[in-house]
Amino acid sequence: MNTNSTLTRFEQWILKQMCKKLVRQGPSHTNNIKEYYRRIIDAARIEFREDNIDTLNSFMEGIFKEQLKNLQRKRLKDMELQN
DSSP: OOOSSSOOHHHHHHHHHHHHHHHSSSTTHHHHHHHHHHHHHHHHHHHTTTSOHHHHHHHHHHHHHHHHHHHHHHHHHHHHHHO
16 A cells, blocks of 8 residues: 555556546536535545644635636746747
8 A cells, every 4th residue: 555645657657647537618517617626625524634624625625716827827838938
């Protein structure tokens, strides 16, 4: 059993394939994305049982916002490199 928190290359590949399928545009993609977020939040609640809901929600929201900022920076950098 892998006790390291890092995903193996195979696990990363599986997760990437699942994510691509969940967000594929179609009649149920919005519900698929909501369900995926719900599963992430449920897993975090199980893992971080000692935190209250507000603390956990703030933590999860902070991570999400940080990732959005990172994506924006990456897109801007990519656009600068193209010019």
